[in-house]
Amino acid sequence: MFSLFRKAIRTMPADQSNDPSLNFKWYDPGDGNPLNKRILDIRPYTQYMISTTNDWKTAERFITNRKITGEEYKGFEFKGAISVNAQLTYPHNGKRLEGICYKASEMEDKWDIYIWDDIIYFVRSWTSVVAYKAFVNYSDDKLIIHKVEFETRDDNESESLIAINNVHFLISTLAGKTVMPHTIPGHLKTYEEIARYSFSLFGRNCWYATYEDILDTTITPSEK
Numbered sequence: 001m002f003s004l005f006r007k008a009i010r011t012m013p014a015d016q017s018n019d020p021s022l023n024f025k026w027y028d029p030g031d032g033n034p035l036n037k038r039i040l041d042i043r044p045y046t047q048y049m050i051s052t053t054n055d056w057k058t059a060e061r062f063i064t065n066r067k068i069t070g071e072e073y074k075g076f077e078f079k080g081a082i083s084v085n086a087q088l089t090y091p092h093n094g095k096r097l098e099g100i101c102y103k104a105s106e107m108e109d110k111w112d113i114y115i116w117d118d119i120i121y122f123v124r125s126w127t128s129v130v131a132y133k134a135f136v137n138y139s140d141d142k143l144i145i146h147k148v149e150f151e152t153r154d155d156n157e158s159e160s161l162i163a164i165n166n167v168h169f170l171i172s173t174l175a176g177k178t179v180m181p182h183t184i185p186g187h188l189k190t191y192e193e194i195a196r197y198s199f200s201l202f203g204r205n206c207w208y209a210t211y212e213d214i215l216d217t218t219i220t221p222s223e224k
Contacts, residue, residue: 024191036218039181039208045195046206051107053126062107062126069099070114073121076130078151084160085147086134088168088215090176092143097136102174110203111170120145122170134167145171158185165214166201172219173205179220181208 022044027033053059101113104125112123115136122132135147150163165183172178182202188194198206 022191024195034218034220035181035208036216037181037210037212037214039210040191040194041207042191042195042198042209043207046199046202046204049108049199049204051203053107058126059107061128062104065112065125065128066103066105070112070121070123071099071116073114073123073130074116076121076133078130078133078149080152081149082152082160082163083147083149084164086145086164086167088134088145088164088171090143090145090171091141092138094138094140094142096138097143106204108204110201110205111174113170113174120171122167132163132167132170134171161213168215169202169206176219179207180217181210181212181214182206183214184209184211186211 024040024042024044026038026040028038029036033039096118097115099114099116101115101120103112104110107126110125112125114121114123118136120132120134120136121130122134123130131150133149134145135149137144137146145167148163148167152159162183162185169180169182172180182198184194184197188197194209198209
């Protein structure tokens with residue numbers, strides 16, 4: 001049976017990351033795949049890999065950042081920022097949010113998320129680097145992200161698409177605790193490339209990869 005949930009597969013040792021027995025497989029929408037995207041099941045890699053670092057400063061920074069509220073990111077500005085209009089909506093009670101939205105608890109968790117002054121800061125948990133800023137409005141029953149900013153590398157349409165999709169993925173999975181695929185760049189071709197990219201970006205909090213836009217993805221509740 002095709003199980004969607006993240007705890008369903010933790011059966012292979014971490015040093016077998018290149019072993020063909022990891023059995024990556026594509027699933028088309030339909031029977032056995034309740035998501036409305038063609039997805040690659042990367043759980044055999046992402047759900048069993050262990051994150052380590054030989055840099056004690058990185059480890060120390062990660063530990064120190066477990067104690068902060070993220071208020072120090074107020075006023076942060078990107079150099080060479082790209083601003084992309086968005087219309088991402090999430091169920092909400094209309095109450096204005098402030099403070100911690102999500103904190104990494106292990107080094108396999110790659111993100112911390114904070115909201116201050118109606119800006120959500122998506123921060124890499126190992127490095128304290130702000131990757132995205134999302135600007136929010138509220139209605140009576142929704143939280144609305146109307147703009148996303150990030151620091152450009154290539155300044156192309158694909159980069160902006162990935163940024164919007166990554167913000168949506170992080171909000172949906174970490175804050176919303178749902179299961180959905182994440183969007184991968186088209187230049188990734190092999191299973192190993194996709195799995196390594198996915199784990200480096202999202203750690204244990206990703207299960208399925210897709211080349212498609214995920215903004216209209218079917219949302220599935222998580223067991224967590």
